[in-house]
Structure formats: structure tokens, C-alpha cells
Amino acid sequence: MTGEQILRRLRDRFGSAIVETHEFREDTTAVVDRGSLVDALRFCRDEPALDCDMLTDLTAADYLKYPGREDGPRFEVVYQLFSLVHNHRVRLKVRVDEDDAVVPTAVGLWPIANWLEREVWDMFGVRFEGHPDLRRLLMYEEFVGHPLRKDYPINRRQPLIGPKA
Amino acid sequence: MSTPPPTTREFMLGEGSGTGSGQTLQVGVGPAHPAMHGIIRIITEIDGEFIRKADVEIGYLHRAFEKDCEVGGYNNAIPYTDRLNYVSPLINNFAYASAVEKLLGIEVTERCKFIRTAMAEISRICDHLTCVGASAMELGAFTVFLYMIKAREFLWELVEDVTGARLTISYGRVGGVKADLPDGFAAKVSAAFKETRGVLDEVHRLLTGNRIFLDRMVGVGALSREETIGYAITGPLLRAVGVAYDVRRAHPHWAYDRVEFEIPTQKDGDNYARYLVRMAEMEQSMRIAEQALAMMPGGPVNVDFEGRPIDPAAYVDQGKQGKTEGLLLLPIRLSPNLQGQSREALQQVNAADKRVVLPPKETAYGSIEGLMNHFMLIMEGYGIRPPKGEAYFASEGANGELGFYVISDGSDRPYRVRCRPPCLPPVAALPRMIEGEQIADLIPTFGSVNMIGGELDR
Numbered sequence: 001m002t003g004e005q006i007l008r009r010l011r012d013r014f015g016s017a018i019v020e021t022h023e024f025r026e027d028t029t030a031v032v033d034r035g036s037l038v039d040a041l042r043f044c045r046d047e048p049a050l051d052c053d054m055l056t057d058l059t060a061a062d063y064l065k066y067p068g069r070e071d072g073p074r075f076e077v078v079y080q081l082f083s084l085v086h087n088h089r090v091r092l093k094v095r096v097d098e099d100d101a102v103v104p105t106a107v108g109l110w111p112i113a114n115w116l117e118r119e120v121w122d123m124f125g126v127r128f129e130g131h132p133d134l135r136r137l138l139m140y141e142e143f144v145g146h147p148l149r150k151d152y153p154i155n156r157r158q159p160l161i162g163p164k165a
Numbered sequence: 166m167s168t169p170p171p172t173t174r175e176f177m178l179g180e181g182s183g184t185g186s187g188q189t190l191q192v193g194v195g196p197a198h199p200a201m202h203g204i205i206r207i208i209t210e211i212d213g214e215f216i217r218k219a220d221v222e223i224g225y226l227h228r229a230f231e232k233d234c235e236v237g238g239y240n241n242a243i244p245y246t247d248r249l250n251y252v253s254p255l256i257n258n259f260a261y262a263s264a265v266e267k268l269l270g271i272e273v274t275e276r277c278k279f280i281r282t283a284m285a286e287i288s289r290i291c292d293h294l295t296c297v298g299a300s301a302m303e304l305g306a307f308t309v310f311l312y313m314i315k316a317r318e319f320l321w322e323l324v325e326d327v328t329g330a331r332l333t334i335s336y337g338r339v340g341g342v343k344a345d346l347p348d349g350f351a352a353k354v355s356a357a358f359k360e361t362r363g364v365l366d367e368v369h370r371l372l373t374g375n376r377i378f379l380d381r382m383v384g385v386g387a388l389s390r391e392e393t394i395g396y397a398i399t400g401p402l403l404r405a406v407g408v409a410y411d412v413r414r415a416h417p418h419w420a421y422d423r424v425e426f427e428i429p430t431q432k433d434g435d436n437y438a439r440y441l442v443r444m445a446e447m448e449q450s451m452r453i454a455e456q457a458l459a460m461m462p463g464g465p466v467n468v469d470f471e472g473r474p475i476d477p478a479a480y481v482d483q484g485k486q487g488k489t490e491g492l493l494l495l496p497i498r499l500s501p502n503l504q505g506q507s508r509e510a511l512q513q514v515n516a517a518d519k520r521v522v523l524p525p526k527e528t529a530y531g532s533i534e535g536l537m538n539h540f541m542l543i544m545e546g547y548g549i550r551p552p553k554g555e556a557y558f559a560s561e562g563a564n565g566e567l568g569f570y571v572i573s574d575g576s577d578r579p580y581r582v583r584c585r586p587p588c589l590p591p592v593a594a595l596p597r598m599i600e601g602e603q604i605a606d607l608i609p610t611f612g613s614v615n616m617i618g619g620e621l622d623r
Contacts (some may be wrong), residue, residue, distance in 0.1 A: 154233070
């Protein structure tokens with residue numbers, strides 16, 4: 001399916017829950033309302049015409065300092081989906097505010113979401129509701145803050161925590 | 166009637182601690198363990214010899230790759246990408262550069278595409294050699310390790326010839342590559358491949374039918390097709406369950422659509438299938454590299470912002486007085502460190518876009534326009550400026566799909582760089598592979614996953 005067809009399918013199915021769509025450099029992107037996120041992901045996975053069986057990547061971006069978007073929702077959680085059968089890709093995004101940085105989990109759809117969501121929580125502080133084990137993935141437990149946030153200074157030092165004596 | 170004396174095991178671990186008693190023992194493997202190929206911790210709960218539960222702890226090698234990328238220009242991230250998968254750094258270089266090129270909307274030159282293809286395949290062979298060799302060594306086949314490292318040495322010499330370094334090569338550039346291939350490279354490659362083929366043949370005879378090796382590998386660490394896809398595992402592990410997905414074929418980039426190769430697959434999804442896939446892939450990689458070198462076109466290597474081949478001599482001085490023209494024609498002896506940076510070589514491998522690619526050194530040193538061009542790319546606040554937007558570019562790394570997701574805010578620094586590490590999914594699935602198996606099976610399974618700490622932890 002071409003990107004345009006994928007987007008049309010998504011718009012037909014979810015209507016106004018698809019907040020925004022765009023195609024840039026042959027990448028197809030749809031921004032989904034948070035309430036419909038899991039349904040949209042499930043639709044992409046189960047609908048035979050889409051059949052995105054692989055969650056290639058799940059990450060986030062902090063738009064705090066992005067020109068023109070300083071006041072909008074701060075975080076975008078990005079789902080890169082891929083279909084082995086049809087060989088097409090689609091990117092779903094969901095926007096969340098800083099004071100309500102919670103996204104429903106996709107662990108029930110793809111097991112890999114477990115680790116990827118842990119990484120997003122670790123790096124951006126976006127919570128995943130319903131995640132079975134939302135621990136930090138890369139940083140250590142005692143680490144304070146979320147390093148990939150734009151207001152986390154790159155040169156901040158934190159004490160290294162050794163093994164408990 | 167007296168009770169039998171406790172076994173040593175019971176004496177050490179308490180009464181009833183034999184297999185099947187339900188009493189489990191927690192054993193941590195790593196983080197610093199010779200078989201952990203880096204630093205990773207696997208916390209296992211064992212019952213006798215069997216692993217009941219496992220948890221994997223990563224992040225020991227985290228060094229803020231994605232954060233570091235955000236504070237420098239686009240080309241500043243190239244050295245960091247060397248350190249992602251440090252066994253095949255060339256693939257990371259090229260994949261990152263291609264992601265930025267996709268964002269810019271430029272196409273690199275034909276010659277550059279073939280160079281990238283050939284060098285990426287040489288790196289892939291190095292990676293597979295290391296993986297298979299190290300796993301075989303952990304099963305006691307030290308000979309195989311030495312043979313494979315010997316073969317890798319031949320290939321690393323090729324890499325050294327081209328890039329000037331063995332590991333931290335920093336050879337890719339946005340819009341091209343650092344320098345052209347050295348003279349007589351194809352002949353050196355065919356000599357090195359001859360050695361490598363000899364080694365692979367020997368290893369096949371040593372391992373593929375070896376009873377000890379088969380006992381440790383066949384049926385061990387298997388993962389079903391559904392789970393492999395659910396865990397988004399790509400690369401040799403996906404092909405070992407019979408899915409012929411290869412980014413090189415599915416989304417052809419560089420010159421992969423113009424070379425012939427097969428995608429080896431296996432059905433069983435166990436460690437042995439992964440071993441066979443990797444062994445077959447090395448032969449395919451050599452085929453690709455040989456074809457790419459044989460088809461290597463002449464012409465420019467770097468291109469400009471609009472995708473035109475760069476001819477620095479042409480833009481320098483057009484409409485000017487022509488006083489610098491004589492300077493430009495003067496032969497300049499470059500320092501040996503800049504070999505391959507001369508105008509002719511650089512034009513062959515770089516996109517002709519002076520907004521992306523540094524001018525050749527003769528031009529930078531020999532004309533004011535060239536110097537300005539150089540400064541505009543290097544100075545803070547200038548540099549490469551892709552339009553606002555985002556792009557995801559996937560390439561086939563040695564471990565699977567290596568993706569770079571780059572967001573630009575229109576400035577000279579990437580707003581966000583996300584690396585999709587190909588070995589994170591299999592490590593996330595590692596507990597599923599080892600649970601229920603013996604603790605000794607952890608070693609070959611972990612070896613077959615080919616965890617690379619640099620890209621796993623970033």
C-alpha cells in the first residue's frame with residue numbers, strides 16, 4: 001500500500017481521532033489522539049490490508065525547544081510500524097503534555113514494547129499506563145531526572161552509585 | 166535406620182536443594198564475565214541446572230549517544246556512530262549519513278553508493294566472523310576463534326587501507342565519504358577474500374558437522390517465528406526462523422538493487438540455524454562486495470545540496486576576476502594525513518553540494534571561495550541545515566535493521582537523533598530463549614544473539 005492509501009484507511013476508520021497526517025521524504029506519519037492510540041495500533045497490526053506485524057521502533061521526542069512548537073504538547077511518542085508481508089512502513093505518533101505525560105501501553109500488542117517503553121520512560125519520563133514493569137532500562141535506579149529531555153543539561157553530573165555495601 | 170549423608174550439593178545449599186525440589190538459587194551472570202562480550206548482567210534463577218527465570222539488565226555502557234548528537238553539527242555525530250556497533254562501524258557511519266541525506270533530500274553519487282555497498286559488506290563479514298568465532302570459542306573451539314580472527318585481520322587491513330583506522334574509522338560523511346578508495350583496492354580485496362573463503366571452508370569442516378558443536382547448538386535457544394516477529398527481531402535471527410526479510414532487498418539503498426545476492430534462511434530458529442545463516446551470509450557479502458567493486462563507476466563521490474556532483478573547480482571563481490585560478494591549478498602536496506582528500510579523489514566520492522560537503526583541500530587552501538565554503542560548513546551556526554522535518558532511514562546492519570530517525574528543526578544541529586539498535590530486540594527476548602534450558606546453554610545462546618554493548622546501550 002502506498003502511504004496515501006494507508007493514511008486514508010486510518011482516517012476512514014478513526015476520523016477525527018487522527019489529528020494530523022503528513023508525508024515527508026516518503027515517510028508516512030499519522031498523529032493519533034491518545035484515546036484511540038491502542039485501537040489505532042491494533043488496527044494497523046490486525047487489518048489485513050495494513051498488517052503491520054512489527055513494531056520496529058518506539059521512541060519519543062521532546063519538543064520543548066522546537067521553534068514554533070514551544071507552547072504545544074511537549075512530548076511526542078513515536079511508533080514505527082512495519083509490515084513484513086506488504087513491505088510498507090507507517091509512523092504513528094501521539095502527543096502528550098508535560099503535566100500529563102501518560103500513554104497507554106502497547107505491551108499487549110507487541111512484546112518488544114516492554115523494553116522500548118521502559119527506555120522512553122527512562123529517557124523522557126513519559127509513563128506508560130498498564131506497563132507491567134516500568135523500570136529504567138539504561139540508567140540506574142537512583143538516577144534523578146530524564147536525560148533526553150531538552151531541559152536536562154548535557155554536562156550535569158550525578159553521583160555514581162556503587163553496589164550496596 | 167539412619168538418613169543418608171547429605172550430598173555435597175545439599176551440604177552447600179541446604180537440604181532438598183536438588184533438581185525438582187522447587188528451591189531455586191539466584192545466580193548473576195556478569196556484568197563483567199568473559200562470556201558476556203561486553204558488559205551486561207543476566208540474573209538467573211536456577212533450579213539445579215535449569216534456568217527457571219531470567220532477567221537481563223543493560224545500560225552499563227550507556228554513554229549518551231543520542232544526547233551527544235544533539236549538541237553538535239550533523240557531521241559531528243559520525244565519530245559517535247563508530248562506537249555504536251564497534252565491530253562493523255562502517256555500516257553505522259553510512260546509515261547515519263544516509264538518514265541525514267534523506268532528510269536533506271539529496272542523492273549521493275554513483276561511485277559513493279558502490280563504495281558504501283562494498284565497505285558495508287566487508288564490515289558485515291568482520292562482524293559475523295567475530296560473532297561465530299567468539300561463540301565457537303566459548304564452546305571450546307579455540308581453533309575456530311583464531312582462524313576467524315585471522316580472517317578478520319585480513320579484512321581489517323582492507324578497512325585500514327581505506328579509512329586509515331581499524332575501528333574508529335569515521336569514514337562516512339553526510340553527502341559522501343571521507344576519501345576515495347586507494348589504488349589497487351579491488352586486487353587487495355580479492356586476495357583477502359581468498360583467505361577468508363579458505364578460513365570459512367576450514368571452519369565448515371571443523372564445526373558444521375561436529376558432534377560436540379551440534380549437541381550444544383541444535384535445538385538450543387530456539388524462538389518461534391511469531392515471537393521473533395513480536396519482538397521485532399531482524400537480521401540473522403529473523404532469517405533463522407524462515408523469514409527472508411533483509412533491508413537490503415526490501416528497501417534497496419546504495420547499490421544493493423544492482424548487485425545479485427541471495428538471502429539465506431533456515432527454519433528452526435535455534436542457535437545452529439543462526440550459525441548456518443551467518444556462515445552463508447558471509448559468502449553472500451563477499452559476492453556483493455566483489456560485484457560492487459567490479460561495477461565501481463568512476464565519477465564524483467560527493468554531491469551537492471541539489472544532488473549535483475561537486476566540481477569545486479567550477480564554482481570557485483566563476484564570475485570572479487580569475488586571479489585565484491592560477492593558484493587553484495598549482496599542484497599542492499597534501500600531508501599524508503589528507504591522502505584521498507585531493508580534488509580529484511574527493512569529487513569522485515562526494516555529492517556535489519557545497520552546502521553539505523567540505524571542499525577539497527586544494528580549493529579550501531587555494532581560493533577565498535573555497536575557504537569561505539569550508540568555514541560556512543564548519544563554523545557554529547552555519548553548517549549543514551536540513552529543512553524542518555523528520556526522516557527514518559533503515560539499513561541492514563550486521564545484526565539486523567539499523568535505523569536512524571532524525572528530526573531537524575531547521576538549524577545546523579540535529580534536534581533529535583534516534584538509533585534503532587538492531588541487537589536490542591534479541592537481547593530483550595533473551596529471557597524467552599534461555600528460560601527452561603540449562604545454564605550452560607546460556608553461553609551459546611547469548612553468543613548467537615551477538616550482543617554489541619556499544620549499540621545496545623548507546
